Amino acid sequence: MTDSEIIKLILKGDKEKFRMLVEQYQQMVFRTCMGFLHNKDDADDLTQEVFIQAYQSLSRFKGEAAFSTWLYRIAVNASLNKVRKSSKNLILQRIDAIFGTEKTKELPFLPSDMKNPESILIRQEHVEWIRRALESLPENQRTAIVLSKYDDLSQKEIAEIMNTTEGAVEALLQRAKKNLREKLSAHGKNK
Amino acid sequence: MNCQLCQKELDAYREGKLPGDMMTQVESHLRACETCSGIYRLQVLADKVIDQEIEIESDPFLATRIMAGIDNLKGSGYEPANVFIRVLKPVLGTALMVAAIFFGIMLGNLSQPVTDRERIPVELALIDDAAIESVNIFSND
Numbered sequence: 001m002t003d004s005e006i007i008k009l010i011l012k013g014d015k016e017k018f019r020m021l022v023e024q025y026q027q028m029v030f031r032t033c034m035g036f037l038h039n040k041d042d043a044d045d046l047t048q049e050v051f052i053q054a055y056q057s058l059s060r061f062k063g064e065a066a067f068s069t070w071l072y073r074i075a076v077n078a079s080l081n082k083v084r085k086s087s088k089n090l091i092l093q094r095i096d097a098i099f100g101t102e103k104t105k106e107l108p109f110l111p112s113d114m115k116n117p118e119s120i121l122i123r124q125e126h127v128e129w130i131r132r133a134l135e136s137l138p139e140n141q142r143t144a145i146v147l148s149k150y151d152d153l154s155q156k157e158i159a160e161i162m163n164t165t166e167g168a169v170e171a172l173l174q175r176a177k178k179n180l181r182e183k184l185s186a187h188g189k190n191k
Numbered sequence: 192m193n194c195q196l197c198q199k200e201l202d203a204y205r206e207g208k209l210p211g212d213m214m215t216q217v218e219s220h221l222r223a224c225e226t227c228s229g230i231y232r233l234q235v236l237a238d239k240v241i242d243q244e245i246e247i248e249s250d251p252f253l254a255t256r257i258m259a260g261i262d263n264l265k266g267s268g269y270e271p272a273n274v275f276i277r278v279l280k281p282v283l284g285t286a287l288m289v290a291a292i293f294f295g296i297m298l299g300n301l302s303q304p305v306t307d308r309e310r311i312p313v314e315l316a317l318i319d320d321a322a323i324e325s326v327n328i329f330s331n332d
Contacts, residue, residue: 018261022254030249035241044250051257052264130237149241177202184233185198 003067011059018058022051025068028151029075035146036079038131046082050075065160072151072161076143083135133183141176144169192220197227201234 001020009017029050033043054074061070137145140162147158155169162169197220203209204217221228250256 015261016258019254019258022257026249026253026257030253031245034244034247038244040247043247044253047249047253048257048260052260055261056264126233126236127240130233130240133237150245180237181198181202181234184237185230 004063007058007061007063007067010055018051018055021054021067025071026051028068029071031150032072032075032146033079035150036076036083036142038134042082046078047075050078053078069157069160072147076147076161079146080139080143130184133180136183137176137179141172141179144172145176145180148173192216194220194224194227197221197224198230201227201231205231205234205238 003021006017006020010021026047030043030047033046033050034040037043037046050071054071057074061067134142134145143162144158147153147161148155153161155166155173159166159169197217200209200213200217204214207214209217221231
């Protein structure tokens with residue numbers, strides 16, 4: 001059964017068919033959310049919000065683009081909104097961090113080859129820094145890099161989701177990579 | 192090869208997109224230069240961070256959570272009843288309100304006293320007993 005056939009059935013009242021779309025696209029939406037949020041629990045919650053939002057707006061889906069493209073757009077917008085809200089709370093979080101009330105973030109990136117606690121700490125610091133470098137990119141560059149690296153989409157697909165041209169996406173990706181390279185170089189030189 | 196050129200080519204080097212001789216030059220520069228090799232390690236780590244995040248699986252019960260969330264929505268579903276609620280109800284409400292206002296005006300007009308007796312045609316005025324006969328004739332005065 002195709003996506004558009006499933007959507008027709010849902011719009012006729014067969015709500016349970018939406019589960020088929022969820023099961024097919026949940027990992028895709030989750031990966032996109034993860035690319036923006038870098039936290040599994042937050043990405044799970046946002047994926048849930050994205051699908052509920054998609055269900056509520058399903059009658060407005062015209063079928064001009066693929067359902068996945070439409071879903072990506074919702075996921076990207078929801079992620080950017082979430083990030084904007086989070087950055088507003090950043091000052092409060094920093095105050096918490098200064099006074100030591102914030103719990104240290106658990107990092108699931110501990111490779112087996114790193115037995116030395118000092119190396120682990122250094123690596124965790126780098127990982128946190130890399131995430132911040134990604135977060136510091138302008139929204140459109142960040143969207144392009146997330147869709148390219150996390151979702152492994154082609155420039156054509158990214159252009160369709162971002163409602164722009166392939167050339168613009170190529171330029172965005174180059175600028176994003178340059179920005180990241182510069183940030184990593186500056187960090188690397190300081191270390 | 193200098194550091195600037197090496198750092199510029201690091202992306203292509205990591206992706207294996209450099210021509211053979213350039214690959215060798217970058218490799219030998221990385222072996223000799225600690226700054227560039229540090230940056231390179233950081234870039235490799237950045238790729239690993241992304242790869243590890245990609246591998247994380249979503250909550251296995253996410254679909255159930257989503258469907259439960261949809262069930263809890265007020266007026267969830269796309270049943271015809273919902274079309275009635277969303278479209279026909281406001282239309283019907285507005286129509287009823289307009290009808291109520293119209294009948295209100297009609298009723299208001301009906302209860303007004305007739306003051307323009309002059310406009311009653313002569314033929315009808317003859318039938319109008321109240322206009323012909325005065326109640327005064329029945330009084331003793």
